Amino acid sequence: MAGGTTLGAGAGAGAGTGTGTGTGTGTDSDSGSAPATSSPATGSGASTTPASDRSWTAATTVSADWAATTAATTGIPVRALIGYAGAALALQSEQPSCGLGWNTLAALGAVESGHGTHAGSAIGSDGATTPAIIGPALDGGEYDAISDSDGGAFDGDTTHDRAVGPLQFIPQTWQRWGADGNGDGRADPQQIDDAALAAARYLCHSGSVTDAAGWRAAVFSYNHVESYVDLVAATANEYMARAASGAASNG
Numbered sequence: 001m002a003g004g005t006t007l008g009a010g011a012g013a014g015a016g017t018g019t020g021t022g023t024g025t026g027t028d029s030d031s032g033s034a035p036a037t038s039s040p041a042t043g044s045g046a047s048t049t050p051a052s053d054r055s056w057t058a059a060t061t062v063s064a065d066w067a068a069t070t071a072a073t074t075g076i077p078v079r080a081l082i083g084y085a086g087a088a089l090a091l092q093s094e095q096p097s098c099g100l101g102w103n104t105l106a107a108l109g110a111v112e113s114g115h116g117t118h119a120g121s122a123i124g125s126d127g128a129t130t131p132a133i134i135g136p137a138l139d140g141g142e143y144d145a146i147s148d149s150d151g152g153a154f155d156g157d158t159t160h161d162r163a164v165g166p167l168q169f170i171p172q173t174w175q176r177w178g179a180d181g182n183g184d185g186r187a188d189p190q191q192i193d194d195a196a197l198a199a200a201r202y203l204c205h206s207g208s209v210t211d212a213a214g215w216r217a218a219v220f221s222y223n224h225v226e227s228y229v230d231l232v233a234a235t236a237n238e239y240m241a242r243a244a245s246g247a248a249s250n251g
Contacts, residue, residue, distance in 0.1 A: 034215035035236035037101025038243070039092065040066055040085035057183045058086020058193040059127065073246025074239045076106050079123045080115040080166070083192035087181060087200040098204035103243070104215070105196050105203075107235035108222065109166055116166035116192060123166065127182055129190040135163035138170070146170060154189060165189035167199045177202045 040062055062085045070085075071078035084105035091100050109115045113133055116123040121133050137160040138146040146161040149172035155162035161171050169177070169189045179201060180186060181193030188194050203222065209215040219229045 034099070034210055034212055035101065035104060035107075035233055036240050037088075037099075037103050037236075038240070040070075040089055040102050058083050058090075058181050058196070061089055062086050069246055070243050074106070074242045076110075076239065077115050077117075077123060079125060079127060080109055080192055081106065083123075083127060083181065083196040084109060086193055087196035090181070090197055091200045091204055094201075095204045097208055099208055099210035100200055100204055101236070101240070103236045103239040104209070104219070104232070105199060106239050107232045108199060108219075109192075109196070110235050111228070111232055112168040113166045121166075123192050127192045127194075128188075129166050129192065132190045133165055133168070135168060137162055146172070150175065165195045166192055167195040169195065169198065173202075174198065 059082055062082045067078050067082050067085065070076070071081050074081070076084075081102075085102040087105055088100055088102035091098055106115075113121075116129045116133065118133050121129050121131055123129050134155050136143065137157060138144060139160045148158050149161055149170075152158040154164050154171040154174060163170050164174070165188075167189070174187070174189050177198045178187035178189065179194055179197040181195075181197035182191060186194075187198070189198070199222075203209060203218040206218060206221070207214060209218045216229050216233075219232050220226070223229075
């Protein structure tokens with residue numbers, strides 16, 4: 001689709017609605033290890049406790065210097081990167097055994113919506129995606145048929161569900177996994193901190209993603225297409241390589 005994104009995938013929770021445009025890349029995740037990662041740097045005195053502590057937000061937890069450097073070396077928009085990194089830090093506290101890396105979330109964001117840039121949208125400084133990203137109707141045509149589950153509250157469609165936001169959640173999945181990653185008391189799939197935290201929890205709910213089997217199973221649950229998993233793995237590995245190169249250059 002437009003910009004090479006895979007729109008309409010989302011955390012399908014068994015629906016299998018992804019478009020899966022990857023071609024199979026033979027990445028590290030095929031040969032015994034999950035994509036490598038590193039922990040994002042935190043700001044001075046920052047907490048990594050989300051949700052119930054309203055003083056916690058991804059934007060204030062992630063080191064601004066780390067975000068700026070990593071965004072420059074990877075090409076990930078800095079506000080999107082803060083959302084991914086904040087969610088990864090939150091999961092280090094909530095589920096330390098999961099081992100989810102910021103670069104896996106970034107790879108999902110790249111494949112799903114070009115980091116919130118699909119069809120001219122953009123993620124603002126407040127983390128909100130404008131205009132809202134809403135995928136095609138899941139009406140049994142190009143994608144699986146999923147009847148409306150939210151009365152159009154998230155996707156504006158009272159007949160069929162549509163995947164929404166920069167990480168393309170299906171409304172019925174968002175209603176289960178929706179999260180408040182920016183501490184405003186709302187779970188908004190169009191807000192990158194919320195969407196990234198929800199995606200992180202979704203990916204980690206079955207256990208560790210530190211080996212190939214666990215990582216691939218988690219990403220496959222997000223979109224039930226093997227070539228999609230390969231594409232996400234390749235993208236995650238590329239982001240980690242670029243980030244490591246940038247860190248070495250600035251070291």
